[in-house]
Amino acid sequence: MTGPLLEVRGLKVEIAVPGGMTRPVRGVDFSVAAGETLAIVGESGCGKSLTSLAIMGLLPRAARLAAETIALKGLSLIGLSESGWRRLRGERIAMIFQDPMTALDPCYRIGDQMAEVLRQHRPVSAEAARQRALELLTRVGISSPEQRLTQFPHQLSGGLRQRVMIAMALLCEPELIIADEPTTALDVTIQAQILHLLAEIQRDTGIGLILISHDLGVVAGVAHRIAVMYGGEIVEIGERDAILGRPLHPYTEGLMHSIPVPGETRRGETLGFIPGTVPRQTGELTRCGFLERCPYATGRSAAGPVPLREAADGRLVRCVLPLDGSGRDPAAWTRQAEGV
């Protein structure tokens, strides 16, 4: 493997609002290799969805993008023309959205929507497009696919529609799939099925997969690497087992404490949670962005912006605490949650 599939360096998104400039994404670096699943995790407003839209060139008109590098196999995506984007989207990078109830066009049959995408990118006959759609619907585990082809989105359940979205994403055999909260709108039992399907397809095809979620528990099973975002920055990024085994950033630790663990979390026990919400910062950060909500905050947290530092196992962490994990007391989360 020479070089990453997708490389992102210094990605910033700014949106003009009355009275200034919000900076929902403030300098994000990461890369995704072919055959790898990178999970980007963080709560609402941390900038994860804007990051994915920036990679697709689909930022809202009001947003301004700045980046050193956004490159797919060496092809820079910065300042790409509209026709350049059209050849890329759906063809080399595909995207799966959060709400399958509204992401498909209610006016067209499933088969027609899939054929439209395929025939936009490949010079194939209508019949060949139908066969390909049929093949992919079968691939994503949809029963009686012939019948589904002629149905409209509102006749399908949420789980089925998300499978259709996945099938659509696979039509042109993309190199990268970005799944933005693909299971958030689904029932818990369906969530697991969809995640397994994504993981299985990723394994079989060797594509790169970016899985965006607010739920660390959801991505834990399928991600190879995890990037935790907070306030528009990556606060911790590394191998999944390392991060889940021993989170080093207090925010990651807080996220993990707010996941109930079957068999361990007792009835009546207070789950940890992180008080407050992501603060909206307009200017550059002058101190640790997580300071107000952190049970471990010290004087050094307020001294200046905190850089990403490399821990012994190779992961990157944006925190002033010692990166060997000393000096932490996870019980602080429960105490904070109970207001002690």
Added chain:
Amino acid sequence: MLRFIVQRLLVTALVIAVTSMVAFSLVHLTGDPAAAMAGENAAPEDVEAIRRTYGFDRPIWEQYLTWVGRFLAGDFGRSHYLKLGVGEVLAEHMPVTATLGVLALAFALGLSIPLGVAAALRPNTIVDRVALWIAVAGQALPSFLFALGLIYVFGVLLRWLPVSGDATWQHFILPSVALGYYATPAIMRLTRSGMMEALQSDHVRTARAFGLSRWRVVVRHGLRHAIIPVVSLAAVQLGFMLGGSIVIETVFSLKGLGYLAWQSIQRADIEVIQAILLVIAATYAVLTLLADILNAALDPRIRIG
């Protein structure tokens, strides 16, 4: 889909039945029809004779049922003034109004939908402002003034188009523009707001994220949704054009339904007035039905519950 159409047909029939009652009662309750027909200086015996001949002395519900029965049997009555069957009179005037209405609607849609789409694609820019200005000018000018302006420029100054009568298709161009322009602002604004909403929707984002061409995104995934309320509005506008074009028909000397209605009211030609009211009411009801069916064809969620 079949069940949907049958349901709508029943509703349409009901609407026509109710409006026919209202139309009939209005004509009979706004004065003594026999006296109106006889004229100002008629002798009381003559008025009485007319009353008996036309059955005005019978209870109104009986008159109504008789009228409906005749109508359903294909007998639309006679115009006592023109000495002609009402069917013949209508057959002479209806094509003029229908041609005018359809052409006017075509002009209105052809102008306002592209303007609305252009405005929605570039909101709050010069394109948007110009589109709004063109549309609003249509509403600000009284229609007879705009019609006279058209006659002056294209008929008198440039001598490009005829300005009076209905002999050729060219005769319909100016009146259609004058009538259609008036419907432009509402359709344009509805198209614009519908397009703005459609372009913000998730499925349009999906279409863009899958690299579909701009044309496909805007027309197939945007306009298709934005057009649904426009269809209903256009049906009402067409009904309005068919029934309310008296001013334009007068200005351009078109012998259409509006012109006929106006003359018949002056002549107290009751049979003709009733028939026109019924035709216009039925036209509205049928147009609404067609709009509903067209919308069901456009949006599968309406036809497949």
